[in-house]
Amino acid sequence: MSSPEPNAKALRPARGRRPRIVAVAGARPNFMKIAPLLHEIRRRGTLEAFLVHTGQHYDSAMSDGFFQDLGIPDPDANLGVGSGSHAVQTAEVMTKMEAILLEQRPDAVLVVGDVNSTLAATIAGVKLNIPVAHVEAGLRSFDRGMPEEINRLLTDAVSTWLFVSEPSGETNLLREGVDPARIHFAGNVMIDTLLAQLDRARGLDTVQRLGLSAREYAVLTLHRPSNVDDPARLSDLFDVLEEIQQRLPVVFPVHPRTAEAIQSRLGGRTLKLRTTPPLGYLDFLRLMADARLVLTDSGGIQEETTVLGVPCLTLRVNTERPVTVEQGTNRIVGNDPRVIRAEVAKILEGGHRKGRVPDRWDGQAAKRIVDVLERDLGERS
Numbered sequence: 001m002s003s004p005e006p007n008a009k010a011l012r013p014a015r016g017r018r019p020r021i022v023a024v025a026g027a028r029p030n031f032m033k034i035a036p037l038l039h040e041i042r043r044r045g046t047l048e049a050f051l052v053h054t055g056q057h058y059d060s061a062m063s064d065g066f067f068q069d070l071g072i073p074d075p076d077a078n079l080g081v082g083s084g085s086h087a088v089q090t091a092e093v094m095t096k097m098e099a100i101l102l103e104q105r106p107d108a109v110l111v112v113g114d115v116n117s118t119l120a121a122t123i124a125g126v127k128l129n130i131p132v133a134h135v136e137a138g139l140r141s142f143d144r145g146m147p148e149e150i151n152r153l154l155t156d157a158v159s160t161w162l163f164v165s166e167p168s169g170e171t172n173l174l175r176e177g178v179d180p181a182r183i184h185f186a187g188n189v190m191i192d193t194l195l196a197q198l199d200r201a202r203g204l205d206t207v208q209r210l211g212l213s214a215r216e217y218a219v220l221t222l223h224r225p226s227n228v229d230d231p232a233r234l235s236d237l238f239d240v241l242e243e244i245q246q247r248l249p250v251v252f253p254v255h256p257r258t259a260e261a262i263q264s265r266l267g268g269r270t271l272k273l274r275t276t277p278p279l280g281y282l283d284f285l286r287l288m289a290d291a292r293l294v295l296t297d298s299g300g301i302q303e304e305t306t307v308l309g310v311p312c313l314t315l316r317v318n319t320e321r322p323v324t325v326e327q328g329t330n331r332i333v334g335n336d337p338r339v340i341r342a343e344v345a346k347i348l349e350g351g352h353r354k355g356r357v358p359d360r361w362d363g364q365a366a367k368r369i370v371d372v373l374e375r376d377l378g379e380r381s
């Protein structure tokens with residue numbers, strides 16, 4: 001593939017310095033994606049990285065712990081934007097990112113995933129004529145009611161480099177009329193992190209500490225607005241999950257948004273599940289690796305369970321990660337209690353396929369991405 005044609009002036013580094021990249025992370029799922037990229041950039045020493053934490057997630061359990069677990073260097077800047085409506089959060093990141101970009105004058109902005117911070121940093125960059133590299137481009141749920149889908153569409157529309165993690169990413173971008181020269185099938189950086197950390201995670205006593213036995217428990221995560229913001233739906237989901245808990249323990253690390261919904265929308269309902277506060281990366285990986293099954297509405301967990309060979313039931317009506325269903329262990333079950341009950345029963349009776357690991361989910365995605373950035377940014381220096 002030929003190199004893209006980003007704005008040549010913005011790409012020219014100031015004399016006598018290495019090409020500089022401002023890398024951006026803001027919310028929990030960003031941290032495990034940015035980590036291998038930063039490690040690779042620093043290992044090579046050919047590019048300079050300046051790390052910005054937007055502060056979209058700020059609780060220690062949602063942020064600092066991940067930096068420690070993954071050995072991510074302290075951010076060079078923390079924008080401290082915190083929570084807010086979509087417009088407020090996005091606007092705050094844009095305003096503060098613009099100031100950083102004007103000061104740093106980077107040659108590229110590197111964003112990952114599909115959270116509000118991803119889109120906001122992208123807009124701030126392109127408006128200053130700084131080309132943007134989007135890692136995990138091209139994923140589409142085709143559901144514009146999801147905030148992440150809007151973030152994905154808009155980020156991809158204006159990014160210079162589009163690094164896709166699975167074949168659907170390329171198909172979707174081509175369908176949207178994207179120049180093939182902008183698309184690079186790099187693989188999955190989140191899996192780079194998983195493969196790098198799995199041995200360490202396996203050394204932890206998380207399973208025993210929670211009084212569980214390997215393959216005899218389920219793991220649950222739930223935080224999507226489509227599941228937690230509607231009290232009737234959330235309550236129905238908890239009813240069926242509590243029923244499942246009668247067959248095997250269901251460990252449920254509760255996301256802050258969900259904790260808030262349980263208080264404000266379900267009158268502080270006491271769940272008959274094994275609830276815990278949000279867990280660190282390594283503890284959660286340890287738990288997933290030995291689970292009998294995982295129930296989730298997260299995007300990344302669909303991918304992680306596929307690599308671990310653990311059955312995953314996705315509590316959504318769609319997925320932007322179809323390769324996990326076509327090749328992996330994922331099944332889309334929506335939020336109908338009857339379907340969830342039946343699918344759990346099938347797994348407990350041994351009826352779930354093992355699946356296989358998708359192409360380029362091999363721990364080398366960050367290397368492929370940095371190869372391209374090094375080449376394209378270096379060519380212009």
Ligand code: UD1
Nearest residue numbers: 027028029056057058059062083084115116147148256257
């Ligand atoms: C965000 C991402 C979502 C991702 C998820 C992972 C967007 C649109 N959504 O959703 O794609 O899957 O992160 O967690 O960017 N809160 C805290 N402490 C924190 C962070 C949040 O208490 O450290 C609470 C606040 O009440 C906040 C709420 O969680 O209002 C939601 O946080 P927000 O960042 O808006 O979205 P998430 O639901 O976390």
